[in-house]
Amino acid sequence: MMLSIVGIAGRGVIRTIRMPSVLIQSVFFPTFFFVIYIGLYAGVITLGGFGTSSIENWYVPFMMLQGASFAGIGVGFSTSLDISNGFFDRLMMSPVSRIAILVGSIFGGLLRALFVSTVVLAVGLIFGARPTSGIMGFFWLYTAVVGMCLASSCWALGLVYRFKDQRIAPLFPIGVFMALFTSTAQVPLNVSTGWLQTIAQRNPVTEVLGLARQSFMDVGVTSAETIDGLIALLLIVLSLGAFAWSGLRRYLG
Amino acid sequence: MSKESPIFVENLCRKFGSLSAVDNINLEVAAGQIFGFLGPNGAGKSTTVRMLTTLMTPTSGRARVAGYDVVSEADMVRRSIGVALQDAAIDPIMTGRELLKLQAVLHGVSRKRSKVKSEELLERVGLKGASDKRVAQYSGGMRRRLDLAMSLIHEPTVLFLDEPTTGLDPTSRSALWDEVRRLNKEFGTTVLLTTQYLEEADQLADRIAIIDGGSIVREGRPATLKEAIGDPTIRIEVGEKNVEAAALALTALGPRRPSLQGRIALGLRGGGENMAAAVRALDDAGIQIFHIELDPPSLEDVFAEATGRRLEGSEKDGHE
Amino acid sequence: MVMSSAQIKAVAARSVRGVIRQPQAWVPSLAFPLFFTALSSAAFEKTRAIPGFPEVSSFVAFLLAATILQGVMFGSTSAGTDVAIDIESGFFDRFLASPISRLSLVFGRLAGTVLLAAMQALLFTVILMCFGATMRGGISGLAVTLLVAGFLGGAVGAFAVTVGLHTGSVEAVNGFFPIFFALVFLSSAFFPPQISGGWFEVVASINPLSTMVDGMRHLHIVGWDFAKAASAVVVSAVLFFVFVGTSLVALSARIKK
Numbered sequence: 158m159m160l161s162i163v164g165i166a167g168r169g170v171i172r173t174i175r176m177p178s179v180l181i182q183s184v185f186f187p188t189f190f191f192v193i194y195i196g197l198y199a200g201v202i203t204l205g206g207f208g209t210s211s212i213e214n215w216y217v218p219f220m221m222l223q224g225a226s227f228a229g230i231g232v233g234f235s236t237s238l239d240i241s242n243g244f245f246d247r248l249m250m251s252p253v254s255r256i257a258i259l260v261g262s263i264f265g266g267l268l269r270a271l272f273v274s275t276v277v278l279a280v281g282l283i284f285g286a287r288p289t290s291g292i293m294g295f296f297w298l299y300t301a302v303v304g305m306c307l308a309s310s311c312w313a314l315g316l317v318y319r320f321k322d323q324r325i326a327p328l329f330p331i332g333v334f335m336a337l338f339t340s341t342a343q344v345p346l347n348v349s350t351g352w353l354q355t356i357a358q359r360n361p362v363t364e365v366l367g368l369a370r371q372s373f374m375d376v377g378v379t380s381a382e383t384i385d386g387l388i389a390l391l392l393i394v395l396s397l398g399a400f401a402w403s404g405l406r407r408y409l410g
Numbered sequence: 411m412s413k414e415s416p417i418f419v420e421n422l423c424r425k426f427g428s429l430s431a432v433d434n435i436n437l438e439v440a441a442g443q444i445f446g447f448l449g450p451n452g453a454g455k456s457t458t459v460r461m462l463t464t465l466m467t468p469t470s471g472r473a474r475v476a477g478y479d480v481v482s483e484a485d486m487v488r489r490s491i492g493v494a495l496q497d498a499a500i501d502p503i504m505t506g507r508e509l510l511k512l513q514a515v516l517h518g519v520s521r522k523r524s525k526v527k528s529e530e531l532l533e534r535v536g537l538k539g540a541s542d543k544r545v546a547q548y549s550g551g552m553r554r555r556l557d558l559a560m561s562l563i564h565e566p567t568v569l570f571l572d573e574p575t576t577g578l579d580p581t582s583r584s585a586l587w588d589e590v591r592r593l594n595k596e597f598g599t600t601v602l603l604t605t606q607y608l609e610e611a612d613q614l615a616d617r618i619a620i621i622d623g624g625s626i627v628r629e630g631r632p633a634t635l636k637e638a639i640g641d642p643t644i645r646i647e648v649g650e651k652n653v654e655a656a657a658l659a660l661t662a663l664g665p666r667r668p669s670l671q672g673r674i675a676l677g678l679r680g681g682g683e684n685m686a687a688a689v690r691a692l693d694d695a696g697i698q699i700f701h702i703e704l705d706p707p708s709l710e711d712v713f714a715e716a717t718g719r720r721l722e723g724s725e726k727d728g729h730e
Numbered sequence: 731m732v733m734s735s736a737q738i739k740a741v742a743a744r745s746v747r748g749v750i751r752q753p754q755a756w757v758p759s760l761a762f763p764l765f766f767t768a769l770s771s772a773a774f775e776k777t778r779a780i781p782g783f784p785e786v787s788s789f790v791a792f793l794l795a796a797t798i799l800q801g802v803m804f805g806s807t808s809a810g811t812d813v814a815i816d817i818e819s820g821f822f823d824r825f826l827a828s829p830i831s832r833l834s835l836v837f838g839r840l841a842g843t844v845l846l847a848a849m850q851a852l853l854f855t856v857i858l859m860c861f862g863a864t865m866r867g868g869i870s871g872l873a874v875t876l877l878v879a880g881f882l883g884g885a886v887g888a889f890a891v892t893v894g895l896h897t898g899s900v901e902a903v904n905g906f907f908p909i910f911f912a913l914v915f916l917s918s919a920f921f922p923p924q925i926s927g928g929w930f931e932v933v934a935s936i937n938p939l940s941t942m943v944d945g946m947r948h949l950h951i952v953g954w955d956f957a958k959a960a961s962a963v964v965v966s967a968v969l970f971f972v973f974v975g976t977s978l979v980a981l982s983a984r985i986k987k
């Protein structure tokens with residue numbers, strides 16, 4: 158089982174290395190948007206209530222999660238490619254356990270997510286973001302990175318397994334984009350207004366962002382924030398995991 | 411017969427909406443046999459193979475492969491079979507050797523064994539030189555051979571080949587045939603292969619089933635099936651406009667069989683002895699003969715007799 | 731070679747039809763800017779209180795120009811994509827072999843693009859006005875907005891056509907997408923640069939898109955102003971003619987091939 162997971166994941170890694178344009182894209186967008194956002198909305202921070210007075214601190218964790226999420230849907234793209242060229246059938250015909258197929262596919266995306274988010278973090282530090290809470294902060298930040306990557310891969314895979322059609326692919330980023338941006342991605346709850354505030358209050362991504370942002374907030378890591386964030390993260394990952402898993406079970410239909 | 415046959419299929423059906431792609435199929439393949447599944451495009455060959463290889467759940471019916479049920483014991487089936495699907499399912503960005511290695515890992519072949527086996531298989535299918543090239547650079551024939559090698563890495567007892575030679579040039583085709591025969595002989599591997607080519611079924615298979623519209627319409631040894639047809643086929647080229655007149659003139663000599671345009675084909679009762687009679691009958695009717703041939707019963711005739719149609723891509727008079 | 735209006739009309743009709751028949755190509759260029767506007771206005775409504783923010787009745791009103799700019803920039807690349815598809819599929823050669831004038835080929839397509847861009851701007855204006863956007867410049871303000879949108883759409887389309895003719899590759903045309911993205915974000919479209927300050931203010935001030943946005947925005951949230959209107963029109967017209975020029979050069983290069 159372990160070996161087959163490594164085998165399937167290894168293929169994802171080989172793919173990433175041999176198609177660098179994909180990796181470049183998934184690094185480019187979050188870093189690019191980070192730089193744009195900290196310039197464009199630099200003045201917004203003066204409204205207060207962000208938990209930090211540095212716009213760089215505010216946006217770094219979000220952009221890392223965004224990069225990780227988009228790296229995750231890459232798994233959906235490559236699986237839909239595998240389905241269309243028949244390679245996925247080969248996996249399904251092998252005696253490898255179905256869970257290994259799922260986990261192995263996601264693993265490739267996870268490595269990419271870690272790489273992308275670390276590049277974003279480095280760019281953030283270069284542009285002046287300053288971590289506030291040491292190792293624990295980073296630990297929870299990367300927990301959120303891994304979780305969001307898992308969640309978005311499962312989202313994309315659940316769709317791919319069900320529809321077996323590349324035309325479904327545009328839905329991957331749309332779903333991720335919607336989920337991320339209707340949270341506290343851009344501004345905290347007390348700054349947002351109207352429908353966004355209403356949705357962001359209930360969007361579990363808000364809690365996950367809370368977990369991730371502890372590393373760069375003035376107050377640092379608090380157990381309340383950590384627990385809320387972990388519960389939300391678990392909720393997201395488990396429900397989307399179930400979505401992907403049931404899709405895979407239905408694949409043979 | 412015993413249920414221990416490597417492939418045993420009972421009332422197997424698969425529907426897509428209202429379409430019965432596979433309609434109540436029964437068959438049994440004995441150990442060590444090469445079984446040919448012959449049928450035109452859309453007959454239901456791939457759908458059957460996908461069910462037998464656990465890639466698709468049957469709508470109804472049962473199938474056992476290598477002694478295991480394809481639904482309830484799918485995992486055991488997967489351990490026992492090798493499969494090369496119709497469109498060589500290969501990831502173009504990997505190299506041949508990498509794909510072989512991955513396949514070995516997926517089937518739980520030990521690393522040491524996998525190394526030895528990979529080299530042996532690459533040698534066998536003639537891909538040694540190209541094994542470190544990316545598959546994207548392979549020709550169609552090379553891909554099929556790699557596919558075959560991949561399907562063999564875990565030494566399966568039952569091998570499924572879905573149209574292994576469709577689209578290949580004649581040389582690559584006969585090379586693949588040789589390989590399948592060798593496998594079957596050396597290791598006693600049971601092979602189920604689907605094909606649209608009569609010649610392929612005839613040359614390779616110990617037994618064949620002809621499938622059309624989701625149903626098996628004939629089943630047996632090629633020789634037996636051909637014998638059952640009895641009379642040889644006479645094919646006479648008379649030109650487009652004279653076909654019906656010729657048919658009329660020849661009614662007494664035997665039943666009409668499907669043929670190419672501009673020709674008339676007939677199951678000539680009494681065989682060669684009556685060739686002269688046929689010529690005479692046409693001459694009397696004032697119909698000019700451009701070409702004439704008499705062939706012993708072929709699978710083409712078997713197919714035609716069973717379905718009332720010619721098989722697309724058949725070898726005999728397939729070239730105009 | 732005479733370029734007839736019937737020919738331009740035929741090619742324009744074909745390009746408009748092509749757009750309408752491919753909803754996956756234009757739905758995003760309508761939906762995405764609208765969603766982004768809904769999102770930004772809910773997120774940044776309170777920033778109107780920051781000193782230095784222009785006097786405006788709502789953030790949606792502030793964003794009308796940005797929404798139009800964004801939609802037109804993304805929607806109009808399809809002209810270039812279509813040209814590249816036509817070249818890849820050999821359809822373009824058939825056009826060249828027909829007695830239709832070479833210029834009609836380019837102008838027909840651009841006429842379609844300009845028309846679609848203006849229609850898109852009108853649609854966005856109507857929709858956003860339901861949610862609090864204003865058109866203080868009245869009918870003439872609206873007319874200038876549509877004119878600027880048309881020129882800008884034509885400019886982007888002509889640029890994309892240039893790339894399409896040069897490369898004959900759909901991918902190459904789409905490859906410029908992130909650059910347009912960057913240009914829009916690095917302008918005064920989404921937030922007043924004077925509040926952001928720093929490098930951003932500098933970059934936004936030299937971005938020609940800012941001139942267009944500021945001109946249009948003035949007509950939307952303040953009122954009619956000839957100088958503002960003229961500056962927006964002039965910049966968009968200059969872009970338009972420059973890229974029409976490059977597309978004609980690319981066309982003659984392609985024909986000589």
Ligand SMILES: Nc1ncnc2c1ncn2[C@@H]1O[C@H](COP(=O)(O)OP(=O)(O)O)[C@@H](O)[C@H]1O
Pocket residue numbers: 426429431449450451452453454455456457458
């Ligand atoms: N996934 C599917 N969905 C719907 N129809 C299918 C599907 N797969 C095959 N079919 C239909 O089932 C019939 C048999 O197809 P197939 O088994 O691929 O035939 P063959 O392999 O003999 O050419 C065809 O009519 C085909 O269109």
Ligand SMILES: [Mg+2]
Pocket residue numbers: 452455456457496572573
């Ligand atoms: Mg088939």
